[in-house]
Every structure is written in structure tokens, then in C-alpha cells.
Amino acid sequence: MDFGLDETQREIAELTAAVLAKETDPGQSWRALADAGLLALALPAELGGDGLGVAEVAMVLTEVGRAAGSVPALPALAALGLGVLPLNRLGSPEQRAALLPGVAAGETLLTAAVHEPSNPFTTRPGTTAVTDGGVWRLSGTKIAVPHADTAARILVPASLPTGTGIFLVDPAADGVACTATHTSGGGTEHSVRLDGVVATEAELLTDSRPGEAIAVLHRYALAAAVALGDGALAGALELTTRHVASREQFGRPLAAFQAVAQQIADVYITSRTLHLAALSAVWRLSAGLDPGQDLEVAAYWLAEEAPKALASCHHLHGGLGVDVTYPLHRYYGLVKDLGRFTGGAADRLAALGERVAG
Known part of the structure; x- marks a missing residue:
């Protein structure tokens, strides 16, 4: 077991640090990372990415955290950790093609709702998805969702009649209500209430085995x-x-x-x-x-x-x-x-x- 960084990982860390040190405007730091290709590391080659994985993305996240005194860090958590990595692993080719390039370009964000009231990282969500005339209807409450109101999609775990599933929910869809909540660092975070939100099979991520x-x-x-x-x-x-x-x-x-x-x-x-x-x-x-x-x-x-x-x-x-x-x-x-x-x-x-x- 060798935890030493390889040449690619070292270069990614150094480039991220250099980009963040050079960009003095916090509002432009995200676009600067995108322009340097650092948001596209985990994307497959057919989508203009480098086909790398979680270790390389972690190098970017660590350097963003190190520079957090001057740049926003929660967008990186939302877009990369809660969006790009799970969607790249679980999404269909159509889902990846529709959502990942926008994140890589620094134009959109993805996020995920992994917490429910008094139940963080629940594996049995209180949020439910029931079939209704060929579609799914989602209902429930999620909390502590970073950038929920501005994300292109929220990855929402829900209990199905046969187990659990994760849906790609548009925060602007009918039945979705986002309420801003306070954070210690002043980042953007929301509680999200789902009331009969309609989702199709095309918005359900792949689950090859239960859970x-x-x-x-x-x-x-x-x-x-x-x-x-x-x-x-x-x-x-x-x-x-x-x-x-x-x-x-x-x-x-x-x-x-x-x-x-x-x-x-x-x-x-x-x-x-x-x-x-x-x-x-x-x-x-x-x-x-x-x-x-x-x-x-x-x-x-x-x-x-x-x-x-x-x-x-x-x-x-x-x-x-x-x-x-x-x-x-x-x-x-x-x-x-x-x-x-x-x-x-x-x-x-x-x-x-x-x-x-x-």
C-alpha cells in the first residue's frame, strides 16, 4: 500500500493551488478551475474529460479546502463530490452527456440530498417514490443540501416499493420548495421539500444491485x-x-x-x-x-x-x-x-x- 502521490496527482495539486493563488476574485475562482480543466478530470474522454477518478478529484478538493480562506469551498463539495463522481459512476450515457459537460465548463452545479431531519446519511429514506400512471411521484423532506436552489439537478435518494433509488430532480420542478438555512461559514445551503414531484425512469440512476x-x-x-x-x-x-x-x-x-x-x-x-x-x-x-x-x-x-x-x-x-x-x-x-x-x-x-x- 503506497500512499505516495503519482506524477499526475502531484501536477493536479500544484495546478489547483496555482490557479487559486492567482485568482483574487472569489466569484471567478470556480470559472478559473474550469478553464484550467480541473473540473473535467473525472469526465470520460467522450465528454471532453480526462477519464480520471476519485483520487485525482480529491487532490482538487484538498487544495480548494487549503485555499478556503479566500475562495468558496462548498461549490466544490456539491459539484464534484455530490454530483460528478456519483453521476459518472451511476448515470446512464444519456444522463452523463446531459449534465456533466456543464459542470466541467463551470456553468452549472450538481448537488445531492443525503440528509433527512434527524437522520443523516440514511440508507432507508423517509422520502418516498411511488408509481402513478407510468411516472414516479416523490414526496419527503431533505436537509443540508448545498446549493440546492441553483443546481441543475439534485440527486435525491428515495424509498421505492422494492428498495431505494436515486432520482435526478430539477429544483425548479413543480412540487419542489427550497428554503435557505444558515451555515457556520456563510455558504449556500437549503432544506428541500418534495410534494408529489414527478420523475420518469430517465431520471432514475442505475442500481445494479439493491442498495x-x-x-x-x-x-x-x-x-x-x-x-x-x-x-x-x-x-x-x-x-x-x-x-x-x-x-x-x-x-x-x-x-x-x-x-x-x-x-x-x-x-x-x-x-x-x-x-x-x-x-x-x-x-x-x-x-x-x-x-x-x-x-x-x-x-x-x-x-x-x-x-x-x-x-x-x-x-x-x-x-x-x-x-x-x-x-x-x-x-x-x-x-x-x-x-x-x-x-x-x-x-x-x-x-x-x-x-x-x-
């Missing part, structure tokens, strides 16, 4: 979240390290004080642990293996330990850390939102316990 589609969606969603979180924590660590190395008190840099050195070391340990767990989970996914415990460990670490590390970064910055003109609060907000997106530490710990227990 496969929803399991694939959940894996990609969690992998995208931990990759973003890995980058965000690393970015906050870099920012804090520079601060304590340059800020002086009593004629000495803050980093020279033992208490400060110990705290920044704890943040480093948390960051490296999350990085290793995220890298291991993504490696297993890219190899076609069940990410199993690795993905749950990474998600738990993101939800439980990463916010504590960001609190230490704030403490080491003093009053500067809460200045709205300083980027640290954006890292903190993103990490809090991602931890919540995973379902929270208790939920992820319970999922890990189930994995360990078999």
Missing part, C-alpha cells in the same frame, strides 16, 4: 467532505504557523514559547492524522475497494478533532483570529460545516462501531 446506488453516493459524499476538510485544516495550520513565527511578544517570536509550541504541535498532529485517514480512504475508493473503517475514521476525526484544532488556532491568534477581515474564521466555519455534513461525531463513531463489529 448499491445509495452506498456509492454516501461514500463519495464522505470522501469529498474529508478531502475538503483535510485541506482546510492544513490551510489553517499554515496560517497559524506563519503568525506565531512572525508575531513577537517580550522581544521573542510567539513560537519560541513552550506553551505555544506545544499547542501548534497538537494542531499538526490532528492535521496529519486527518490527512493520513483521508488519503487511505480515497486510495481504497480509487482502487475499487470498500473504504470501510478508513472513511469512517477520517469522517469522525473531521467532525470531532478538527474543530478543536481550529479553536487552538484561534487561541494562538488572539483577537486577530476573530477579525472578519482575516481569513481564519472562514477555515473555522468550513470545518464546522463539514463536520455537521458528516452527520456529527456521534453518528460517525456509531457507524465506525458498526463497521468494527461487522
Whole structure:
């Protein structure tokens, strides 16, 4: 098992970092990534993509997280982790051709509704799909859906009479109501209510065996979240390290004080642990293996330990850390939102316990 990045992955990470460092307008950063071809990595060659996979997409997400102090990160989670990766795996050629090129061009977004009230990452959705005169009618409520109101399609898991399925729902369709909800980082997120929304078989993703589609969606969603979180924590660590190395008190840099050195070391340990767990989970996914415990460990670490590390970064910055003109609060907000997106530490710990227990 070699977690070292290959040449292609290193070049993708370096290019993403360079693009985000050059683009000073947050509103144009998404288009800049598209112009560099970084949103088309996972698309098949016939759609103008590079035919790469989750490991390469994770490189982009990690660098977006690292730059989250100056660029929006939730669009990347929505479009790549909740849209491109699962649709590329589960969608028909017609579905992929209709939706993926727009995302690669930076013109549209995709997203997914993986949470329901008090039931994150549910494998038995309360949202239902029933047949009615040759079509499906979807009803239910989803929460914490990134960019639901502006997405070209929302991937919506629903319970069918024979199991579960995932539908491509147009947020502008009759019966869909999107209500904006608050986030820690100020990103766009919605609750989505479905009331008899009509869907056809052409809008149902492929499920070759019972439960496969929803399991694939959940894996990609969690992998995208931990990759973003890995980058965000690393970015906050870099920012804090520079601060304590340059800020002086009593004629000495803050980093020279033992208490400060110990705290920044704890943040480093948390960051490296999350990085290793995220890298291991993504490696297993890219190899076609069940990410199993690795993905749950990474998600738990993101939800439980990463916010504590960001609190230490704030403490080491003093009053500067809460200045709205300083980027640290954006890292903190993103990490809090991602931890919540995973379902929270208790939920992820319970999922890990189930994995360990078999």
C-alpha cells in the first residue's frame, strides 16, 4: 500500500493551488478551475474529460479546502463530490452527456440530498417514490443540501416499493420548495421539500444491485467532505504557523514559547492524522475497494478533532483570529460545516462501531 502521490496527482495539486493563488476574485475562482480543466478530470474522454477518478478529484478538493480562506469551498463539495463522481459512476450515457459537460465548463452545479431531519446519511429514506400512471411521484423532506436552489439537478435518494433509488430532480420542478438555512461559514445551503414531484425512469440512476446506488453516493459524499476538510485544516495550520513565527511578544517570536509550541504541535498532529485517514480512504475508493473503517475514521476525526484544532488556532491568534477581515474564521466555519455534513461525531463513531463489529 503506497500512499505516495503519482506524477499526475502531484501536477493536479500544484495546478489547483496555482490557479487559486492567482485568482483574487472569489466569484471567478470556480470559472478559473474550469478553464484550467480541473473540473473535467473525472469526465470520460467522450465528454471532453480526462477519464480520471476519485483520487485525482480529491487532490482538487484538498487544495480548494487549503485555499478556503479566500475562495468558496462548498461549490466544490456539491459539484464534484455530490454530483460528478456519483453521476459518472451511476448515470446512464444519456444522463452523463446531459449534465456533466456543464459542470466541467463551470456553468452549472450538481448537488445531492443525503440528509433527512434527524437522520443523516440514511440508507432507508423517509422520502418516498411511488408509481402513478407510468411516472414516479416523490414526496419527503431533505436537509443540508448545498446549493440546492441553483443546481441543475439534485440527486435525491428515495424509498421505492422494492428498495431505494436515486432520482435526478430539477429544483425548479413543480412540487419542489427550497428554503435557505444558515451555515457556520456563510455558504449556500437549503432544506428541500418534495410534494408529489414527478420523475420518469430517465431520471432514475442505475442500481445494479439493491442498495448499491445509495452506498456509492454516501461514500463519495464522505470522501469529498474529508478531502475538503483535510485541506482546510492544513490551510489553517499554515496560517497559524506563519503568525506565531512572525508575531513577537517580550522581544521573542510567539513560537519560541513552550506553551505555544506545544499547542501548534497538537494542531499538526490532528492535521496529519486527518490527512493520513483521508488519503487511505480515497486510495481504497480509487482502487475499487470498500473504504470501510478508513472513511469512517477520517469522517469522525473531521467532525470531532478538527474543530478543536481550529479553536487552538484561534487561541494562538488572539483577537486577530476573530477579525472578519482575516481569513481564519472562514477555515473555522468550513470545518464546522463539514463536520455537521458528516452527520456529527456521534453518528460517525456509531457507524465506525458498526463497521468494527461487522
